[in-house]
Amino acid sequence: EAQVTQNPRYLITVTGKKLTVTCSQNMNHEYMSWYRQDPGLGLRQIYYSMNVEVTDKGDVPEGYKVSRKEKRNFPLILESPSPNQTSLYFCASRGGVGAFYGYTFGSGTRLTVV
């Protein structure tokens, strides 16, 4: 089944403790992206990657890092999490650049930073 897989689904951590949220897709998509979803603010893009070793900032990149060493994986790294990073996080991928291509989203990671 074609899908984007995120882990973990739920995570509670303490301020300052580094964490990684993994994202993997099995569709051979070149484009991948991370979004966060907050009440009243909707979905906002954090980082994106056009291909292996090519990453760039989205709208809200502060406090996050990403890497793209393999085509299928696009982990989101929080080096020193803070409570304002408590959110619902989504990884997404896209198969191409044309209008035919839509986005496939993962099931989400609910992160709580205390």
Added chain:
Amino acid sequence: KQEVTQIPAALSVPEGENLVLNCSFTDSAIYNLQWFRQDPGKGLTSLLLIQSSQREQTSGRLNASLDKSSGRSTLYIAASQPGDSATYLCAVRPGTGANSKLTFGKGITLSVRP
């Protein structure tokens, strides 16, 4: 800057009713528009994608239309069921820029009463 609006924020209807969810966007230079469904605390499931050159797309009881020139899309749900209760988000993808990130509306939370 693209803005996507979905009004009303919430809608409650009796089972069996046909309903229309509205989405409007300010910049007509889009590649495509996607409608997603989100169950509480869960991921985004793509329902329909309409390319900018298309007028509508259908999947089962769902029909989505696009009027790019007026900046509007509608999602029509026929014979609504309690299982249709969820939040429905529309998202537009711009026609320019390598990132071509999605801009989301805030969503319409639909409740279908048995």
